[in-house]
Every structure is written in C-alpha cells, then in structure tokens.
Amino acid sequence: MSARGPAAGARAAAAALPSHRPLALYVHWPFxxxxxxxxDFNSHVRVEVDEADWRRALLAELxxxxxxxxxxxxxxxxxxxxxxxLMAPATVAAVIETAVGLWGADDDLEVSLEANPSSVEQARFAGYRAAGxxxxxxxxxxxxxxxxxxxxRPHDVAAGLAALDVAQHLFPRVSIDLIHSRPGQTVSAWARELGRALSFGTAHLSAYQLTIEPGTRFATLARAGRLLLPDEEAAARMLEVTDELCAAAGLPAYEISNHAQPGAECRHNLAYWTYADHAGxxxxxxxxxxxxxxxxxxRPEAWRARVARDGHGMVEARAVPPAEAAREALLMGLRLAEGIEPATFEARxxxxxxxVVDPVARERLEALGLVARGERLRATRAGRLVLDRLVVELLSGPA
Known part of the structure; x- marks a missing residue:
C-alpha cells in the first residue's frame, strides 16, 4: 500500500469537481x-472492542x-x-477512504490522529501513515x-521520546502535547521542560494548563485537599513563559494553547475557531x-445501538439562531492571535x-490594552488570559 493511502484514487477522481464549501470532519474513538x-473527555476503558462492528457504525454515520x-x-x-x-490502521483507512469518496477532497487534505506514545500504539504508526x-x-x-x-499516563519519558522519533520519521507533520501548572511545578521547572520539548524540532506544540474538571479523580482529590495546583500568579507566568519561549523558537502562539511555525497550524482546529462548518x-x-x-x-454502546437502529447516532439536530452563532463565533475567534475578520464572521x-460587539466596551478594553485597535477584533495576549470576562464585556445583547 502506498504512503498516500487507499483514499488516493478517490481523492484524485474528486479533484476535478468544482469548488465546494469546506467541511472539517471529526471522528471520535471513545476507548x-x-x-x-x-x-473529563468522553473516554471509556473496555477490555474488548468488536472493532469490525464499530467500523461499520462509523461508516454508517459518515x-x-x-x-x-x-x-x-x-x-x-x-x-x-x-x-x-488504539484503532486498527484498517479502520482508519476505511474511514478516510469512505469520507473522501463521499465528499471529495483536495490532494493536500489534512488528516490528523491523536496518539499516545506507548510501544503498542507506536507499532501502528506505519499503518496509519499508509492509511493516509x-x-x-x-x-x-x-x-x-x-x-x-x-x-x-501509561508511558514514561523514554517511551514518549521513542514514539516521537518514530513519528518524526514517518509523518510529514508532528505536534506534541504538554500539560503545565501541575501540582508542585515551578515556573523555572516548566521553562526547562518546555525548552527541552522545543529542542525536538516539531513544527507544532500544544501546551495546556492543568485544570480541575468536575467528575474527575483530580476533582475528588482537590476537594479532600490532597491535590494543590500552582497559584494563579504562577500559572499566569507559565503561560507567559510558554508564549515567550515558543516565539523565540519560531513557534509563535496562534491560539491560546497552540504554537506553530507559520504554515504549520492545525487547519482542522482553525475551522472550529473561525466557525467554519464541521461535522462530528x-x-x-x-x-x-x-x-x-x-x-x-x-455512551458508546448506546451510540452503537442507535446507529444500528437509525443509521446514525444523533440525539439532537437543532437550528442555531444567528444570535447564538454570533456569540459562539465571538468566543472561538477571540482565542486566535489573529482575532476575528469581520467579513468572514458575518458570512459564517x-x-x-x-x-454583536458593544463599541463603548470595545473602546474601553482597547484603552486597557486587552483588545488591539484595528479592523479585526483581536484580543491581546493579556486579553486572551481573561477571555471569558472579555467576551462578557464585549457582548452588546441579542443580535
């Protein structure tokens, strides 16, 4: 099988089609x-999974x-x-080939897969590359x-670095995920760790602040006083250090938690943040x-049963009122370093x-250095650190 994968033929045939509205497709594997x-993601531990059955259900949803x-x-x-x-490469290949056959795609279609660096999953990397x-x-x-x-995490540092080496040899584009503001972590320790990560030479890096989410084991520990995170000042400084070190390494922040060399941004996630059409x-x-x-x-088993019965696992499909769409697009777009382009916002x-935006509030926030002046609505780095409050201030009420 060629490195372009089984979708290459369908993609080439689709290349002659006229330009259509772009669609970002998300495929969830819950195990x-x-x-x-x-x-707090929708993830579940199962001893056994009938992957052939799950593959059929995913293709039905497509x-x-x-x-x-x-x-x-x-x-x-x-x-x-x-x-x-944890998916078999054959399942990934079937999803890609079926999706391209149904919708069509350009030759530069971005196909991303989240991976853990255990040795078991690492062994599948070549198969994923062959799948597309x-x-x-x-x-x-x-x-x-x-x-x-x-x-x-079910891996150690050595396994992580071994997986990274394999990935960098196989895939044209590799991103690494890191978590900061961990219990006991200092700003200087994070700076050293991030510096080491940047030395690996990936063109994309995601750095997420650890937060305590309801319903998780960490939430239980935090309530009992057995899990203490760095204070707000230290966490804010870690965010600043992340931006500074990544920018110095040629990976400026293009979104609150994401850093990339110019041109290496995740196009799929950009679709979310710019409110483009996306299917899940x-x-x-x-x-x-x-x-x-x-x-x-x-729930995975309930989803599979619904697909078998109805041909899809959807439980809700409702029209999004323009006012709601505008608020969602505002919140998502302000996450981006480049902010919101007015014409794109209105079109979508x-x-x-x-x-949508209160002009008096915008002027006040510009004076405070939280919003940049210009045609685009763009939060400064300081503004992105208090994004939720910024959005509340900017909203002028129902559109």
Missing amino acids: CVTKCPYC RHEAAATPGHRLASIFFGGGTPS VNRVSLGLQALDDRALRLLG VGPGAHGRRAGLATVRER TGVALAA
Whole structure:
C-alpha cells in the first residue's frame, strides 16, 4: 500500500469537481487503556472492542452526514478520543477512504490522529501513515516520569521520546502535547521542560494548563485537599513563559494553547475557531454544519445501538439562531492571535460583527490594552488570559 493511502484514487477522481464549501470532519474513538485522573473527555476503558462492528457504525454515520451536507468538500479529518491510536490502521483507512469518496477532497487534505506514545500504539504508526494520516498529535504530556505517574499516563519519558522519533520519521507533520501548572511545578521547572520539548524540532506544540474538571479523580482529590495546583500568579507566568519561549523558537502562539511555525497550524482546529462548518461522528461527537448543531449519543454502546437502529447516532439536530452563532463565533475567534475578520464572521454567522460587539466596551478594553485597535477584533495576549470576562464585556445583547 502506498504512503498516500487507499483514499488516493478517490481523492484524485474528486479533484476535478468544482469548488465546494469546506467541511472539517471529526471522528471520535471513545476507548482508552486507562482513564487519566484529570480527563473529563468522553473516554471509556473496555477490555474488548468488536472493532469490525464499530467500523461499520462509523461508516454508517459518515454516509448519514454526507447526505446532510451536499455541496461540501473535505478540508480536514481529525481522529480524536479517547485514544484513536488504539484503532486498527484498517479502520482508519476505511474511514478516510469512505469520507473522501463521499465528499471529495483536495490532494493536500489534512488528516490528523491523536496518539499516545506507548510501544503498542507506536507499532501502528506505519499503518496509519499508509492509511493516509499525514499529521500526528502525540500526547507526551510531560517530560518527567514522576509527573507522568501523577497524571496517570501509561508511558514514561523514554517511551514518549521513542514514539516521537518514530513519528518524526514517518509523518510529514508532528505536534506534541504538554500539560503545565501541575501540582508542585515551578515556573523555572516548566521553562526547562518546555525548552527541552522545543529542542525536538516539531513544527507544532500544544501546551495546556492543568485544570480541575468536575467528575474527575483530580476533582475528588482537590476537594479532600490532597491535590494543590500552582497559584494563579504562577500559572499566569507559565503561560507567559510558554508564549515567550515558543516565539523565540519560531513557534509563535496562534491560539491560546497552540504554537506553530507559520504554515504549520492545525487547519482542522482553525475551522472550529473561525466557525467554519464541521461535522462530528462517533459517540458524543458534536457538529455545526448547514446551520444545525448536532450532538451524538455519548455512551458508546448506546451510540452503537442507535446507529444500528437509525443509521446514525444523533440525539439532537437543532437550528442555531444567528444570535447564538454570533456569540459562539465571538468566543472561538477571540482565542486566535489573529482575532476575528469581520467579513468572514458575518458570512459564517449571518450577523455583522458590529451588531454583536458593544463599541463603548470595545473602546474601553482597547484603552486597557486587552483588545488591539484595528479592523479585526483581536484580543491581546493579556486579553486572551481573561477571555471569558472579555467576551462578557464585549457582548452588546441579542443580535
């Protein structure tokens, strides 16, 4: 099988089609080897998975979504989870080939897959590349064995670096994920760890602040006083250090937690942040496409049963009012370093940006250095650190 994967023929045939509205496709694989104590994602531990049955269900959902989105063309595919690197390469290949056959796609289609760096998953990397995956997001999470044990990760630093080496040899684009503001972590320790990560030479790095999410094991420990995170001042300084070191290494922040060399940004995630159409398949997946908000059944077995019965696992598909779309687009767009372009905002929400943003509040926030002056609505770095409050200040009421 060639490195271009089984979708190459379908993609080449689709290349002659006229330009269509771009669509970002998210595919959720809900299974993990273990449940990390900080994770509130829709992930589940199962001893056995009938992968052939799950593959059939995912393909059925693809056909349903394609029928609901005529005139669209794939811009990206993102396999998320859970742990997508537990999927057999044959399943990944079938999803890519079917999706490209249904929607069509350009030759530069971005196909991302989240992967853990265990030796078992590492062994599948060549198969994913052959299937058509051209971008891997590797969940290193930390470069300290003690921290990895605290985070409940099923790998150590040595395994993580071995997986990174394999990934960098196989995939054209590799991103690494790290978590900062961990219990006991200092600003200087984070700076050293991040500096080491930047030395690996990946063109993309995601650095997430550890937060305590309701319903997680960490939340239980925090309530009992057994888990203490760095204070707000230290956490804010870690964010500043992240921006400074990444920028100095040639990976400026293009979103609150994401840093990339120019041109290496994750196009799939940019679709979310710029409010482009995106479809989601698999348990718990969400979508915003053709003016509808879609939600899939969250529980894996219930989702599979619903797909078998109805041909899809969707439990909600509702029209998104323009005012709601505008607020969502404002919140997402302000995460970006480049901010919100007014014409794109209006085209994708049906609402003029000026109708949503309070001009008096905007002027006040500009004077405070939280919003940049100019045609685009753009939060400064200081503004992005208090984004939720910024959005509340900017909103002028129903559009």
